[in-house]
Amino acid sequence: MxxxxxxxxxxxxxxxxxxxxxxxxxxxxxxxxxxxxxxxxxxxxxxxxxxxxxxxxxxxxxxxxxxxxxxxxxxxxxxxxxxxxxxxxxxxxxxxxxxxxxxxxxxxxxxxxxxxxxxxxxxxxxxxxxxxxxxxxxxxxxxxxxxxxxxxxxxxxxxxxxxxxxxxxxxxxAASHDIAVAQVSHVPQVMASLLGATLLEPTETALGLSGQGLRDTTRIADSDPRLWVEILGANAAAVAAVLSPVQERLTAVLAALDSLTGSPDPARGSRRALADLIADGNRGVRRIPGKHGGRTDAFATLVVLVPDRPGELARLLTEIGQIGVNLEDLRLEHELGRAVGLAHIAIDASREELLTRELAERGWTVAEA
The missing domain is CATH 3.40.50.720 (NAD(P)-binding Rossmann-like Domain)
Structure with a gap:
């Protein structure tokens, strides 16, 4: 061959x-x-x-x-x-x-x-x-x-x-590669591990309240420490360069939270600092390429309730195809004991209204994303 x-x-x-x-x-x-x-x-x-x-x-x-x-x-x-x-x-x-x-x-x-x-x-x-x-x-x-x-x-x-x-x-x-992987791989590992480490403190009752968001943001925290010590040590300068602005922003967020804690007259701009952080996070996430390499802000996400019965997810995907809408991405969320799962479906934004209407006519419940 x-x-x-x-x-x-x-x-x-x-x-x-x-x-x-x-x-x-x-x-x-x-x-x-x-x-x-x-x-x-x-x-x-x-x-x-x-x-x-x-x-x-x-x-x-x-x-x-x-x-x-x-x-x-x-x-x-x-x-x-x-x-x-x-x-x-x-x-x-x-x-x-x-x-x-x-x-x-x-x-x-x-x-x-x-x-x-x-x-x-x-x-x-x-x-x-x-x-x-x-x-x-x-x-x-x-x-x-x-x-x-x-x-x-x-x-x-x-x-x-x-x-x-x-x-x-x-x-x-080599230099461009190392700063790029610091930005998209090595620093995300550090941040996920930092978040995962905070979970050593909560009680079992508190952890029982966790949902898919916590699982998503900590998934890569369960990684091999020996391997990551070598990776982070070998790329220390690039990782530090990316983390430095994160440290500055975290300091600003802490200052804003301190100002808003029990103060009748919080510092001006405290709420704005928090809003800017969330908004910048929105914009950053939307820059992550989708499956065709394009930016994900060209997509819309529908959340469809899927009954916890055999064949229901397959039926949903089949009917999306019959409607003529291409699936760009799919994420499933299913909590223990819940009678339905949530299918987060990413599609071309121009097809959102059509798919929402057609799925509703076929008996599916479409919730807000």
Whole structure:
């Protein structure tokens, strides 16, 4: 089978990302060799379909993917460059400047053109090989990070790999990549963890009042501390640069709340500071791209009550299709003991009135979003 990826591919490190890459590439017909510091993990990777154990008679890899944390990635990339002098070598660590600088310190100058950074923007709250999935990268950005001496064929190969596994290739330099992931990944992790940490204090009764909003905002707080210490440490400067304005804004919010607490004459602008925060949050969230890459403020969200009976959600989705409205996004909310679930349906804003009317005529209850 002809693919866009030079092969065979050697994957060094078979955790969540390395394992998922191997599954996706193997599924696309690319010969994959697997290697891990743990013999047990390597054996499990073979059993799960990540790839095959390399044999002495096998061809040398044409492309090596190092799937390891930022603090060890440079050393492993350097080892791969020296071991296979004809291979292109990439790493998929979530921070790129640290890896590139480490490589410049240790690699032979003649080897550097064969290196290109990469970062698939995909993951799960759970880590490890057992959580790997072949479809993890479908529709997700895959950042291709060349440096000033990277060979053009290395760029082509990594963009081809991204396309082959169903991802969307995006090219950035290392510094731009690191500030971008601080903004959209690393700082959100810090904020979710901060919020999650506040939940150590409430009573069980208080926690019993929680709803979907709390689950949504704390979902990624349940992440691997060891992994995130490495990621945040490797990208410390970029993360701090993004968090600094957050700290300033939080200080202003605290001042506003203090002014409004039991004061007959709160400071002027206190309520405005709170309103501005919520409004800016609205505008920021609407900038997150939807499934077609466009801004989500072009969409409208309907909330439809779905009876807690088998087949009801399937019936709703079928009838939306019959009405002729395309579903842009779907989120389900279902609290324990409630007789109905809430289906939050995002559609093109121009179709909101039609869908609301047609669903009501078919017996569905449409609530305000």
């Amino acid at each position: 002809r693919t866009l990826v030079p092969s065979p591919v050697r994957i060094i490190g078979t955790g969540l990302i390395g394992g998922s890459l191997g599954m996706a590439l193997s599924g696309a017909g690319v010969p994959v060799q697997v290697e891990d510091v743990s013999p047990g993990t390597t054996a499990l990777a073979v059993e799960l379909g990540v790839g095959a154990l390399p044999a002495p008679e096998d061809e040398d890899p044409a492309l090596v993917l190092v799937a390891a944390p930022p603090d060890v990635a440079a050393a492993l990339v350097d080892r791969a460059l020296r071991s296979w002098p004809q291979a292109l070598v990439s790493d998929v660590a979530s921070v790129k400047t640290t890896v590139l600088e480490g490589l410049r310190e240790r690699a032979r100058p003649a080897d550097l053109p064969r290196y290109i950074g990469g970062h698939p923007m995909a993951g799960r709250e759970v880590s490890g090989l057992i959580a790997a999935r072949a479809d993890l990268f479908q529709g997700r950005p895959f950042v291709v990070v060349p440096h000033e001496r990277t060979l053009p064929e290395a760029v082509t190969a990594l963009r081809g790999l991204a396309t082959e596994i169903g991802a969307v290739p995006v090219t950035l330099d």
